[in-house]
Amino acid sequence: MSEPLLTVQHLTKTFGRGRSETTAVSEVSFTLAAGGSLGIVGESGSGKTTTARMIIGLERPSGGRIAFRGHDRTQPARSTKQFRERGRDIQIVFQDPYTSLDRRQRAGDCLAEILGVHFKLGRDETKRRVGELGELVGLDDRQLNAFPRALSGGQRQRVAIARALATEPEILILDEAVSALDVSIQAQILNLLSDIREKRGVSYLFISHDLAVIRQVTDDTIVMRRGSVVEQGTTADLLDNPRESYTRLLRDSVPREGWDPSTITARL
Numbered sequence: 131m132s133e134p135l136l137t138v139q140h141l142t143k144t145f146g147r148g149r150s151e152t153t154a155v156s157e158v159s160f161t162l163a164a165g166g167s168l169g170i171v172g173e174s175g176s177g178k179t180t181t182a183r184m185i186i187g188l189e190r191p192s193g194g195r196i197a198f199r200g201h202d203r204t205q206p207a208r209s210t211k212q213f214r215e216r217g218r219d220i221q222i223v224f225q226d227p228y229t230s231l232d233r234r235q236r237a238g239d240c241l242a243e244i245l246g247v248h249f250k251l252g253r254d255e256t257k258r259r260v261g262e263l264g265e266l267v268g269l270d271d272r273q274l275n276a277f278p279r280a281l282s283g284g285q286r287q288r289v290a291i292a293r294a295l296a297t298e299p300e301i302l303i304l305d306e307a308v309s310a311l312d313v314s315i316q317a318q319i320l321n322l323l324s325d326i327r328e329k330r331g332v333s334y335l336f337i338s339h340d341l342a343v344i345r346q347v348t349d350d351t352i353v354m355r356r357g358s359v360v361e362q363g364t365t366a367d368l369l370d371n372p373r374e375s376y377t378r379l380l381r382d383s384v385p386r387e388g389w390d391p392s393t394i395t396a397r398l
C-alpha cells in the first residue's frame with residue numbers, strides 16, 4: 131500500500147494551565163490517502179477545528195505527530211518561507227468567506243495576489259490562471275471583477291475555494307465550508323467540490339457537523355467527541371451501521387419526517 135498523504139498520530143492539544151486546563155484534542159490518529167476524502171464529524175466543541183489548525187500549523191500540538199508525505203510537520207513552521215511552502219501543500223477553507231476575504235479587494239485580484247506569492251508569473255500568465263481558476267469554480271469575468279460585498283454567499287465561497295486551489299494544494303481542508311449556505315447553494319458547492327476532486331485529484335479533509343454533507347463528499351469518516359475519536363470507518367458503513375451510541379445519536383439528531391427531538395434530548 132502506498133504511503134498516506136497525511137498521517138496524524140496521537141495528536142493532542144491542551145489549552146490553559148492548572149484548573150483552567152482544557153484538553154481540546156486527545157490522542158487523535160488518522161490517515162488521509164492521496165486523492166481520498168476523510169470526514170471529521172462531531173458536535174460543537176469536540177475539537178475538529180483545533181485538529182485542523184494544528185495540521186495547517188496555526189496551533190502547536192501538545193503531543194503526537196503530524197506527517198505530510200512522510201515528512202514531519204508536527205511543529206509550526208520556523209519561518210515565513212517555510213509557512214508559505216507548507217501552505218502550498220495544504221490549504222483551508224473556512225465557514226464564513228466574508229470574514230476571510232479582503233473587503234477592499236476584487237475577487238480576481240485576490241486570486242492574482244495568491245498566485246503572485248507562490249509562483250513567479252508574468253501579467254498575462256497571471257490573468258490566464260485567474261480566468262482558469264474562475265472557470266474551475268464557476269465564476270465569470272463580472273464576478274471576478276466584483277468586490278466581496280457584491281457577491282452572494284455561495285459566490286464568495288467559490289472565491290474562497292478558488293483562492294485555496296490557486297496554490298495547487300494536495301490537501302484541501304474544508305472547515306464547515308458549506309454550513310452557512312442554504313441547502314440548494316450547498317448542493318451546488320458540494321457538486322463543485324466532487325468535480326474538482328475528480329479533475330485535480332486533490333484530497334479533502336471535510337469537517338462538518340452535518341452528516342448529510344459528510345455522506346455526500348467523503349469516503350471515510352472519524353467521529354470526535356470531547357476531543358477524542360470515538361468511532362471511525364468507511365462513511366457508508368459508519369452512517370448505516372453505527373457501533374457507538376454517540377454516532378447513533380448524531381445520526382438520529384438529523385431532522386426528518388416524523389422526527390421527535392425529545393427522544394434525542396432524553397439520550398444526551
Ligand SMILES: Nc1ncnc2c1ncn2[C@@H]1O[C@H](COP(=O)(O)OP(=O)(O)OP(=O)(O)O)[C@@H](O)[C@H]1O
Pocket residue numbers: 145146152153154172173174175176177178179180181339
Ligand atoms: N485558543 C483556545 N483557548 C482555549 N480553549 C480553546 C481554544 N481553542 C479552542 N478551545 C477549546 O477547545 C475545545 C474544542 O474546540 P474546537 O473549536 O476545536 O471544536 P469544534 O469541534 O471545531 O467546534 P465548532 O464546531 O463549534 O467549531 C472547546 O472546548 C474550545 O472551547
